[in-house]
Amino acid sequence: MVLPGPRARGLVAAARAAQGRRVGSAEGSPRGDPASRRAALYVHWPYCEKRCSYCNFNKYVARGGVDEAALRRCLVTEAHTLLALGGVHRVDSVFFGGGTPSLASPHTVAALLEAVAQVAHLPADSEVTLEVNPTSAPGSRLAEFGAAGVNRLSIGLQSLDDAELQLLGRTHSARDALRTLAAARRLFPGRVSVDLMLGLPGQQLGPWLGQLRELLRHCDDHLSLYQLSLERGTALFAQVQRGAVPAPDPELAAEMYAEGRALLRTAGFRQYEVSNFARRGALSTHNWTYWQCGQYLGVGPGAHGRFVPHGAGCHTREARIQTLEPDNWMREVIQFGHGTRKRVPLDELELLEEVLAMGLRTDVGITHQHWRQFESQLTLWDVFGASEEVKRLQEQGLLLLDHRGLRCSWEGLAVLDSLLLTLLPRLQEVWWQRSPPPVPGG
Numbered sequence: 017m018v019l020p021g022p023r024a025r026g027l028v029a030a031a032r033a034a035q036g037r038r039v040g041s042a043e044g045s046p047r048g049d050p051a052s053r054r055a056a057l058y059v060h061w062p063y064c065e066k067r068c069s070y071c072n073f074n075k076y077v078a079r080g081g082v083d084e085a086a087l088r089r090c091l092v093t094e095a096h097t098l099l100a101l102g103g104v105h106r107v108d109s110v111f112f113g114g115g116t117p118s119l120a121s122p123h124t125v126a127a128l129l130e131a132v133a134q135v136a137h138l139p140a141d142s143e144v145t146l147e148v149n150p151t152s153a154p155g156s157r158l159a160e161f162g163a164a165g166v167n168r169l170s171i172g173l174q175s176l177d178d179a180e181l182q183l184l185g186r187t188h189s190a191r192d193a194l195r196t197l198a199a200a201r202r203l204f205p206g207r208v209s210v211d212l213m214l215g216l217p218g219q220q221l222g223p224w225l226g227q228l229r230e231l232l233r234h235c236d237d238h239l240s241l242y243q244l245s246l247e248r249g250t251a252l253f254a255q256v257q258r259g260a261v262p263a264p265d266p267e268l269a270a271e272m273y274a275e276g277r278a279l280l281r282t283a284g285f286r287q288y289e290v291s292n293f294a295r296r297g298a299l300s301t302h303n304w305t306y307w308q309c310g311q312y313l314g315v316g317p318g319a320h321g322r323f324v325p326h327g328a329g330c331h332t333r334e335a336r337i338q339t340l341e342p343d344n345w346m347r348e349v350i351q352f353g354h355g356t357r358k359r360v361p362l363d364e365l366e367l368l369e370e371v372l373a374m375g376l377r378t379d380v381g382i383t384h385q386h387w388r389q390f391e392s393q394l395t396l397w398d399v400f401g402a403s404e405e406v407k408r409l410q411e412q413g414l415l416l417l418d419h420r421g422l423r424c425s426w427e428g429l430a431v432l433d434s435l436l437l438t439l440l441p442r443l444q445e446v447w448w449q450r451s452p453p454p455v456p457g458g
């Protein structure tokens with residue numbers, strides 16, 4: 017439902033502000049990814065049955081129903097436009113997120129996949145994920161999605177406690193969730209993920225670990241743990257403000273995360289990213305593209321993308337955001353072929369900051385080879401090798417810099433945000449020493 021790493025991107029911005037440096041404009045052209053003709057594709061379905069109490073995603077509840085045929089046509093048009101603009105020859109993965117994309121018809125999913133395959137190579141074994149809400153996805157419907165081309169499901173289970181599900185405003189019960197999970201595993205063995213939340217108001221460590229143990233008896237090979245983020249403007253935020261429910265306790269949430277990841281490790285799951293766990297190699301290749309700073313196109317209202325728009329004669333990677341509101345977005349797609357509302361060219365340093373902040377979210381970190389794809393002159397050793405602060409983090413056993421590259425230790429992965437507060441300013445410092453920013457008024 018959200019792109020992985022918004023927090024990391026927030027840290028990038030904060031580190032820049034702290035550095036007090038003027039960020040270069042779109043001048044220069046960051047070296048494009050050598051795989052610049054490949055991309056992942058994210059498709060946003062903006063509608064939900066009702067609003068969950070904690071949710072601040074770009075979603076809408078359509079009171080008068082959804083004109084799905086019109087929405088489908090616009091999604092297809094925008095996918096064609098952006099694939100052409102990006103000069104994308106090969107789509108490695110497709111992710112249908114939302115909102116609640118399992119409310120869309122399987123026909124819409126099939127139409128999108130066909131549209132992609134008309135203009136780019138979509139290998140038969142490409143990962144095609146659909147986010148699923150338990151109440152909108154009985155087994156028969158899941159089978160139809162499978163026939164439409166979906167081969168991986170991500171189930172928004174969130175909790176196995178009915179009182180918590182009610183607090184979250186979810187439309188499903190724990191029983192619904194387990195039933196959907198069982199049906200999903202029968203249809204997509206080894207390719208089902210579940211989301212479990214932690215840090216809810218009033219939640220206690222012991223019962224939450226009990227939920228996780230229960231989930232381990234039912235789940236497939238992929239699991240994501242997400243800490244509740246209490247967002248201003250949500251119903252849950254208001255409930256906490258007026259004292260109707262207790263405020264979430266961040267220290268308790270940190271304890272849950274620590275105990276949860278240890279439990280998952282014991283159960284044979286590899287924590288391959290801050291929030292994501294897989295066994296038997298069931299990693300999400302789509303999300304891996306985000307963490308590796310690969311190119312991705314975002315199609316649909318409010319979708320985000322990052323790619324080089326070759327078709328417009330550009331050589332610079334851009335962060336793109338599509339228009340949020342579905343009716344406005346559709347009008348723009350009908351008029352212009354796409355509903356891109358915002359384009360932000362990423363300069364070389366910004367791209368490197370993302371490579372650092374996103375790459376360190378994974379257990380592999382940033383290999384020397386990966387870094388060289390984005391920066392051929394400054395090595396990881398040049399940037400971090402001589403830093404006393406980085407040495408201290410290594411001595412504390414939180415960070416490793418060696419022949420493989422730069423990565424967090426198991427302990428470091430749990431405190432990545434604090435490591436980035438050291439690493440990002442260091443990168444900026446070394447970068448500006450090499451190529452000082454223009455002096456204002458100079």
Ligand code: SF4
Nearest residue numbers: 064067068071075115
């Ligand atoms: S189903 Fe997902 S996107 Fe929709 S309101 Fe709930 S959390 Fe938000």
